[in-house]
Amino acid sequence: MAMSNPLFQYTLRLGDDLLILSHRLSEWCGHGPILEEDIALTNRSLDHLGEARNLLTYAGQVEGKGRTEDDLAYRRMERQFTNVKLVEQPNGDYAHTMARSFLFDAYHLPLMQALLKSKDEQLAAIAGKSVKEATYHLRASSEWMVRFGDGTAESHQRAQAALDDLWTFTGELFESDDVLAQMTQAGIAPDMAAVKAAWSKTVDEVLAEATLKRPADGFMATGGRKGMHTEHMGYILAEMQHVTRAYPGAEW
Amino acid sequence: MITKDRILELLDYVKDPEIPVINVLELGVVRGVEVEESGKAIITITPTYTGCPAMDAMAADIKKELLAAGVPEVEVKMTLAPAWTTDWITDTGKRKLKEYGIAPPEKTADIRALKGEAPVVLCPHCGSKDTVMLSPFGSTACKALWKCNQCLEPFDQFKCL
Numbered sequence: 017m018a019m020s021n022p023l024f025q026y027t028l029r030l031g032d033d034l035l036i037l038s039h040r041l042s043e044w045c046g047h048g049p050i051l052e053e054d055i056a057l058t059n060r061s062l063d064h065l066g067e068a069r070n071l072l073t074y075a076g077q078v079e080g081k082g083r084t085e086d087d088l089a090y091r092r093m094e095r096q097f098t099n100v101k102l103v104e105q106p107n108g109d110y111a112h113t114m115a116r117s118f119l120f121d122a123y124h125l126p127l128m129q130a131l132l133k134s135k136d137e138q139l140a141a142i143a144g145k146s147v148k149e150a151t152y153h154l155r156a157s158s159e160w161m162v163r164f165g166d167g168t169a170e171s172h173q174r175a176q177a178a179l180d181d182l183w184t185f186t187g188e189l190f191e192s193d194d195v196l197a198q199m200t201q202a203g204i205a206p207d208m209a210a211v212k213a214a215w216s217k218t219v220d221e222v223l224a225e226a227t228l229k230r231p232a233d234g235f236m237a238t239g240g241r242k243g244m245h246t247e248h249m250g251y252i253l254a255e256m257q258h259v260t261r262a263y264p265g266a267e268w
Numbered sequence: 269m270i271t272k273d274r275i276l277e278l279l280d281y282v283k284d285p286e287i288p289v290i291n292v293l294e295l296g297v298v299r300g301v302e303v304e305e306s307g308k309a310i311i312t313i314t315p316t317y318t319g320c321p322a323m324d325a326m327a328a329d330i331k332k333e334l335l336a337a338g339v340p341e342v343e344v345k346m347t348l349a350p351a352w353t354t355d356w357i358t359d360t361g362k363r364k365l366k367e368y369g370i371a372p373p374e375k376t377a378d379i380r381a382l383k384g385e386a387p388v389v390l391c392p393h394c395g396s397k398d399t400v401m402l403s404p405f406g407s408t409a410c411k412a413l414w415k416c417n418q419c420l421e422p423f424d425q426f427k428c429l
């Protein structure tokens with residue numbers, strides 16, 4: 017991976033996480049369990065897409081090679097995407113979808129709160145928009161965790177299974193490498209130990225209320241930041257990039 | 269040459285495409301109006317919600333309106349900071365929202381909001397305080413879905429941001 021432009025890499029990571037999660041959530045459009053939830057999921061997807069657009073547009077500007085948000089979303093190959101593996105995991109049942117969003121939202125909110133103080137003005141401005149919506153997202157996904165966990169035996173068991181399945185993908189959210197170290201040193205990225213502490217506290221509080229067990233830290237998946245993805249990623253891109261690939265330069 | 273005052277008058281006609289009773293000034297998204305010596309107008313707007321698809325439409329509508337009124341050149345710029353807040357919706361805007369059947373947002377500095385308590389949202393149909401939120405996400409990015417326990421009608425509430 018080229019290390020020549022860590023701000024580009026860092027902004028791209030933030031954008032890729034949101035783009036892929038947005039795409040996953042958009043797959044629920046028309047399939048939500050009830051009308052309100054169908055609307056809620058597509059709204060959530062749209063919020064993430066808006067954040068991704070801001071971040072990818074800025075990443076393109078930082079890179080300085082004339083790439084637009086569309087170039088970055090539609091004209092990169094799988095190995096060039098730097099999202100964490102958590103966001104590319106399949107929707108599964110509703111407990112899986114909500115657990116995935118809960119684990120992400122609990123990380124995303126403190127990250128955006130910390131980025132408000134970033135020395136990079138544009139990232140701080142983008143965080144200023146995101147933080148308000150991220151608060152809504154975390155509240156909604158937390159409520160669902162409680163409703164499932166403290167609901168029926170069936171919903172409890174499914175929520176616990178979802179957490180147990182997804183837990184292996186949470187380590188990557190806080191992983192450090194050269195890009196992050198440089199950005200933290202420059203005062204652009206926050207101290208991820210503090211973000212992790214906030215995440216951990218939210219997870220503990222919500223799972224306690226939900227009567228769910230926090231899974232033990234075991235093997236943690238890694239590699240997404242370097243472009244190594246799970247087998248699901250190729251299918252996401254095939255669908256997301258299909259029109260652009262089939263009709264290059266098409267406009268409508 | 270078209271003056272800044274005239275441009276502000278023209279912006280009165282540019283409505284929010286998703287809530288066509290309220291214009292871009294009442295919505296509080298217009299952050300700057302400049303007229304250059306050439307007559308070119310530069311309008312700076314700020315997005316309401318990050319993913320709001322109406323922003324592109326608003327930018328296009330602003331251009332169309334001003335060009336049609338004889339402004340020779342129009343540029344619409346987008347700025348993210350300071351982040352838009354529902355406090356920037358004018359009182360007239362809030363009244364129009366209510367008349368349209370959308371409960372307007374409470375003030376972000378509302379004492380209840382500061383204490384983390386749920387807002388009291390008045391039913392825009394009958395004025396009752398006996399209302400309940402059905403979903404924090406509504407028909408568009410800016411709205412939550414509520415129900416009135418008094419008149420039993422569902423209604424949209426403009427989310428407080």
Ligand SMILES: [Zn+2]
Binds near residue numbers: 417
């Ligand atoms: Zn009512």
